[in-house]
Amino acid sequence: MKKLSIASHQGKSQFIAEIATISAVQHRNLVKLYGCCIERDKKLLVYEYLENRSLDKALFGKRGLLLDWPTRYNICLGTARGLAYLHEESRPRIVHRDVKASNILLDADLSPKISDFGLAKLYDDNNTHISTRVAGTILDTKRMxxxxxxxxxxxxxxxxxxxxxxxTVFVESEAIRTIGVALLCTQASPSLRPPMSRIVAMLAGDIEVSTVTSRPGYLTDWHFNDISSSSVQDGILTSFPSRNTNSLFDRSTAPSMVVDPIPSPVNITQPMLHEIIGDEND
Structure with missing residues (x-):
């Protein structure tokens, strides 16, 4: 069950119609929305139950799951397939706007299912303008x-x-491929960001990952200090004692990155913003 915390300007009949549309969108990597419950000003959504909770709990929770490399890679690939369906195949086409580890749920087989897709349209029913500019919030400037x-x-x-x-064991070629795909999806220019179907093909190894030559979108808009000594906390970096960076395998703690690249400019009603899976410590 999920309670909508942001009031929608839609009337009851329009809200129910939107729920019906979203619940009709089905894919093996999307959480099923069974329906809704409306009582006065309260609006609840009813989703399918996923045994292994969210990806952020699996990775960073106090009772986290032991996810080996093949499982993590399959989670990345499955999530990309779900986003590709939302962007290019579903009717209506949907851009999530809030893809993060807490919105990726895991079933009994640890297969990923994207949750909360379509909620942006419910919240922003008066928003008809689409921006393809990379968007987001930079927090405390003392953090990296x-x-x-x-x-x-x-x-x-x-x-x-x-x-x-x-x-301790992972496939280097797949790791490098995933990082390259993530950097492609954070490019400032829409022409440099691949569509999700191409992202799926890259992750699956069907096509080569394009060379990344320009700085990601966020980094062209904001200035950051040197981060030679830093650690991850809530999706940003905080200072920690300098470490040896001579070895490729002396790796700092870092969350996985799964991205929902911005489609090229089009005129549809759903807002289009860049999403990166965030990371939340339990």
């Missing part, structure tokens, strides 16, 4: 941003330091 750290590692050929150090 995860994407800045990732880009610096990429530029210095230390990309594998992004891999979770608890993973």
């Amino acid at each position: 941003y995860l994407l800045e750290w990732a880009w610096n590692l990429h530029e210095n050929n230390h990309s594998l330091e992004l891999v979770d150090p608890t993973l």
Whole structure:
């Protein structure tokens, strides 16, 4: 059950019609929305139950699951397939706007299912303008941003330091492929951001990952300090004692990144903003 915390300007009949439309969107990597309950000003959504809760709890919770590399890679690929369906195949086409680890749920087989898709349209029913500009909020300026750290590692050929150090075994080629895809999806120019169907093909190894040559969108809009010594906290980086960066396998703690790239400019009603899966400590 999920209670909508943001009041919608829609009337009851229009709200129910939107729920009916969203609940008709079905894919193996999307959480099923069974319906809604409306009582006075309270609006509840009824979803299917997922045994293994959310990805953020699995990765960072006090009773986290032991996710090996194949499982994590399949979660990335399944999430990308779900987003590709929402962006390019579903009717209506939907841009999530809030993709993060807490909105990726895991079933009994640890297969990923995207939740809360379509809620942006319920909240922003008066918003008919679409922006393809990378959007987001930079928090405390004394902390360092995860994407800045990732880009610096990429530029210095230390990309594998992004891999979770608890993973003693992983496939280097798949890790490098995933990082390359993530950086492509954070490009400022729409022409440089691949559609989700191409992202799926890249992650699946069907096509090569395009070379990333320009700084991601966030980094062209904001100035960041040097982050040679930093750690991850809530999707951003905070200071920690300097570490040896000579070895590709001396890896700092870093959450997985799954991205929902902004489609090229089009005129549809759903808002289009960039999403990166955030990371929340339990």
